[in-house]
Amino acid sequence: MKKGILLVNLGSPDSPSPKDVKKYLGEFLMDKRVIDVPLWARTLLVKGIILNTRPKQSAAAYKKIWWDEGSPLIVLSEKLQDKVQEKLEMPVALAMRYGSMTIKKGFQELVDKGCTEIKTIPLYPQFAMATTETIDVKVDELVSEHFPGVKITRTPAFYHREDYIKVLSKSIAEKLEGLDYEHILFSYHGVPERHIRKSDITNGNCKMDGKCCFKKGSKQHEFCYRHQCEITTVNVAKALGMKNGTYSTSFQSRLGFDPWLQPYTDRTIERLGKAGIKKMAIVTPAFVSDCLETLEEIAMEGEELFHEVGGKDFTVIPCLNDREDFAQVIANIAEEWTPVKKSLTV
Template structure:
């Protein structure tokens, strides 16, 4: 009988704020063909010829602003979440990162060393994207083929629309909004190039990139459409919280390069709303379950600076789900539902 185990997977982080560690991390991250999806020669020219000669020092300074005594916030928060999930389930749980020293190979090996033969991977991304969920799936498949042929892998689909996730996300936001005076809530998601959406379109051209098809329910491409999944996350949370139309909107952050990325852009929207007279803004980042560089520095620091520069007064950033007990509980529930499909005995 197979023994089951779970691998939680998040993005990753440099080992330290030293520019050398940041450069090593960025090289692995940006050289991933599902992150920068251009021919390898062009990716080498762009990443190693241009980006890595300037960006590591800048990124190192940004990481230094948000680094905790225990280390990278994303790593620390992911480890806390993993421990809480492990306490609630009866199968081994390991944690790995797609990039950095906490490799997927180490995570799989940790489970194999405990006798696991069937692994459920849970990417800690609510929405599917080429540069997140897909690259994890592909890398896991490569590692299983090369190093772990005895393993059977079960994947976890995007959970952006699961009622229990929406309930927990809404609750986490609602707790912070209680008693808070605000004018607009911005749901800011990590951006991706528009071509990623087209490449993930399993209908080969049904996606019109006009924002309208995102809201037509039942379209088959929505299973892999990042934009749709972000838009629907916002819609479901807004409905749960009873937000009025016009008091919230969806934007996309962290664009890189000159190709068209998903719009509207978060930084430009913050600037535009501030100039239009919005004085009290709330920001939510539902593409992330763990606070990280993109939430703690790009949004909470840079975003706030932009808002104040154009006349904004109050800028409130709501934390990610991080290691909330209720979030750990729903992950444990997904694991238990998967585990009890068989008659596998519980751990002693």
């Protein structure tokens, strides 16, 4: 059996035009694991309201961060794929959950190269219903309908891997070297609180009070996004020797009126600035590739908000992107499934 690796990231519009953004948002937001309400309600919300109001605004935001080569997320993911491929003898393909670079195309590319066993690696360090789970479900559908002879191996969340924490910590330390920052904010993509409850395999053990996130041995931690974000922060803070009170965790990009994970990033930035913090840094560990949420929402809107409330220096730490040592982490994940060409230390 020939093996292959399929890296899967979120996706992007084909261009920053309102037409392409509308098409992309339609596919993304109609996913029942992204907006998890009954179909009639999701259709009314997405097609009746959001797609008639948001595409033009989102297109303007995409234009601010669009590169000559294309979407930053796509370009950076392709560069990461190339570097991972250099470390592996087996084929490495890249796909997106939404957009024109479909998972089906990624599978077909590997199958055409003779692969009958594929390991999927979602490029999300933390598990979430709206990210990792929707990839897994889509993969199952495609295998059943189009690739019945392909054996799939899944990759669990890698937020707690020592090599990942080491690389993430190193990337932060390099950016902050020589800077006299007062606070570092770990901003993760937000999800509705009900997503956490739906992913709770213990059927009610999660109390949404923040306490069970740090309880050792809890079974629901394997699928608890909030726990995995909190522990990512804790492990990085420990690796960098950060003192309590000099760092915190927040959640960004909420949508609608239902309660989402708190504290919210924009309100936290505002609170820190009003509290007298003049120099802060921000890192976004839920994303491995810089994208709209990091380049526009954080690096532009976040900095503007910080300055409005009296802040001075706002340092944005890049995502891991196509760092050589991060590519090695992904290769290490593959190595645990099948040997790689080289064994390098991070």
